[in-house]
Amino acid sequence: MPHTPPSIAVSYDQPHQQAWAEAVAAQLGLPIARKFNDPHPMHLAVAEVPVGQAERLELRVVEAGHPLAGGHGVFADLPQLDTTSPAGRSLKTPLLKAVGINKRSGATRPRVLDATAGLGEDTWLLAAAGCTVTAVERHPIVHALLADALQRARLTEPDITDRITLADRTDATDALREAAETSRFDVVLIDPMFPGSPRRKTTERKPMRVLRWLVGEDADADGLLESAMKAASRRVVVKRPKHAPHLAGVEPVAVHSGKGLRFEVIPTS
Known part of the structure; x- marks a missing residue:
């Protein structure tokens, strides 16, 4: 069966991250996620991180009920x-x-x-x-x-x-x-x-x-x-x-x- 990848949107956790998220979305040709009821099961997110850490991109499964949803996003450290x-x-x-x-x-x-x-x-x-x-x-x-x-x-x-x-x-x-x-x-x-x-x-x-x-x-x-x-x-x-x-x-x-x-x-x- 051919692989069907999930549709993806770019999201951000804090208002000050909006410009970065928009730049990433433009570079990759992706939409910005809607604040409520976004239909995309996966987000490339500009993530909020603890104080002292560099902000990062991470991949999140956000589809309700999906077995991979929740928990930590996927990123490399x-x-x-x-x-x-x-x-x-x-x-x-x-x-x-x-x-x-x-x-x-x-x-x-x-x-x-x-x-x-x-x-x-x-x-x-x-x-x-x-x-x-x-x-x-x-x-x-x-x-x-x-x-x-x-x-x-x-x-x-x-x-x-x-x-x-x-x-x-x-x-x-x-x-x-x-x-x-x-x-x-x-x-x-x-x-x-x-x-x-x-x-x-x-x-x-x-x-x-x-x-x-x-x-x-x-x-x-x-x-x-x-x-x-x-x-x-x-x-x-x-x-x-x-x-x-x-x-x-x-x-x-x-x-x-x-x-x-x-x-x-x-x-x-």
Whole structure:
């Protein structure tokens, strides 16, 4: 069955946020939510936050009775990811091992294209480990959330943020084609949206369930791997759920597993 995304409006919590909300709405071609009885089941909201925090964009399910409605909105708070504890700094994390960072590589870090960046968690972890990362996100709402997250992160972690370039919103396939022509990246990371599984329904985090409703699955996921193979000078890393089949049926040469997911390594040289 074809994916039907929810209709979305832009809302704001406080009167002083109206100008920002209107600018976001104009940029994305979305309406401003009505104050009462708005018909849109999902809002991109300029959120009220506690004193001392930077105001942010967040995604909210507001349809009455919807199982994802209420609670916290979906947003990225990248500096809250653990990059400073012994575990957070470890080079043994599955992501860092998959992109080729280890003690033998010393201070040299790969140039990475995160072609399906989403809310930027992997992008941030790679940059925190010293990689220069270009993040690509094609969905306009998710791109707006990621841009907002990086802008807020710069206030407290400018050194990490400086190693990240958020590309103008473009399709991953187009970004990979350009990368293949310029040979700028050692590693390409792809993390296509995968179909939901009934056995994961109760354990999957709410943000992922909201994003799945918004984005659907990536129907061109197999094609992304072929494009990524042409764009990476060293390797492609494919992030997959633990029980998902190999992307495009391609067997990796190495697999680094984490909780509920795995990173597959496919060399290109």
